[in-house]
Amino acid sequence: MTAREAEFKEYVQGGGQVETGDWMPDEYRARLVKFIEMHGNSELMGVLPEREWILRAPTLQRKLALTAKVQDEVGHAQLIYRVVEDLGKPREQCLDDLISGTSKFHNVFHYPTKTWGDVGVIAWLVDAAAIISQKALLKCSYAPYARIMKKICWEESFHILHGRDVVLTLVNGTDEQRGLVQEAIDRWWGPLMQFHGNPIAADSDPMVEWRIKSQANEEARQQFLDGYVPQIWELGLSVPDPALRKDEETGVWHYSEPDWEELKHVVTGHGPKSQERLDFRRRFRDQEAWVRQAVLADAA
Amino acid sequence: MIYEVFRQERKGQAFQHAGSVTAPNDAFAEAYAREQYGRRQESEALWLVPRAALREVSDFPDELQKSYHRVDGYSLKAKLKEARERAGTTAPADR
């Protein structure tokens, strides 16, 4: 590492903020772009499992709320890709890499949705897992990203409430409706436990060293369990992990080892819905290339 | 084209940079900024400027001691003490 890079590292570790035009080490820039791009990809791919249910929403209120939630996710993708573009990678290149499988998106968006129960569980628990990571990113050393995270976190707050509202309505409904929630939790638990990633100690995580991330993976997972398992149990619902318990003395949640092989397999594009969803994106993107040409191409 | 968006959250507050949108012209930029920064009525008003029209200024040299026009350039404690001694007075709070 050069002296300048060492100085930069010390600067960000001391809480220093970096703006778009500032000098930054190549490694910092590269890690930043990859991380932020994956976030944008995830928002964009997260839309696909949910948008089917917009069409099937069983009340006008739910239809509006779900459309607005998915709209927010697209809006977040816009904010995020703008940040990546200002770091030097154009949006169209990001989309090329997403569709070709060169870049990744979060595991949870590679799985199918099967019932209205999934709609509630995704908005309540999957979004909750995501928000924990997103709140930690408010302290990202790269200021343009930290700033959009503020807007993203603010908008996500309604998503969880909407999710919880859907779940509570189901849980207070018929046995069949309760069954939808429990069955969805049973299916989503594995991916949820993998979501925050392999535990890597904060001091061996380069992302934390550069202050891009400020929270270790395991810390995020613990926060999720601490916040949401009690919420699940208080509804009389179960979590499909017999080993799940909180050590009251240490405050640490113990759980069955998540399937890290599954995680790797899925995020490299081999999830149950990975290719179908990427193909779907490719199809529409290609079909509408003429629109971008007609509307955006002459742009200065 | 990239348009920078500045938003005023409430009347009386300053406009702050909020983000940017891609649009071919003013009409599209307005529509898109309105959506991204106002669809929840969360802004009082927005200003839009094509990025190319913005100029940044960011170098402010202070090489030769310019504290004369800042508060930190004035330390009056010692002089005030001397003046009070001469007048035989004490600080107003002590009377």
Place this chain on the structure above:
Amino acid sequence: MSERAQRLLQIADDELVLGWRDSEWTGIAPFLEEDVAFSSIAQNEIGHARALYELAARDLDTTADELAFDRAPEEYRCAPFVEFRLMDWADTIARRVLYEAADAIRLEVLKTDPDPELAGLAAKMDREEVYHRLHAEMWADRLRDEPRFRTAVNALWGHALGVLDAELAAVLAERVPEQIGWTPAAAAPAARNGHSEGFRELWDEMTMVRRSIPGASW
């Protein structure tokens, strides 16, 4: 059913079904900024449908959701124009442009309705529609010379005319060329009665969760 309820349902069904079709673009519009804007328009359409259903629901002693979801397909009064599944952007945006023009005329009339509730609601909807019209205008302007857009407008023109009664359709026929800057190819107004082929499938999907547990709260 009262005449007022019938009128309300006709407009509400148009708005619901068009909003439903337009909401299908959420996540897959040509580019991100447009995706967000287009989704708001779809949400507004559904919001308008909801307000109209709520008024009708009082007349008919039911609820807005029951009107929106619990009728048989043949009981919906929407124009075939709003039912078409248009998953090509040129067609979708052509329909937006034409529908907004027709809806503007319809709302103008409704704003002066002797029934204060109808007139009041029309005024509220119109204030949101201002932005739909600006959106339609910016696209019609940008795509004015795009052959795909012209083809789409021409193909949909007869159906657009059919949304309104003969008297108002004549106004539409005058206004649209002024608004878009060219005259669509002449077409006979399509009948409003009956449903398009794809409507049954639309209804099936729209109501499938609701029908899965009849009477349940969601």
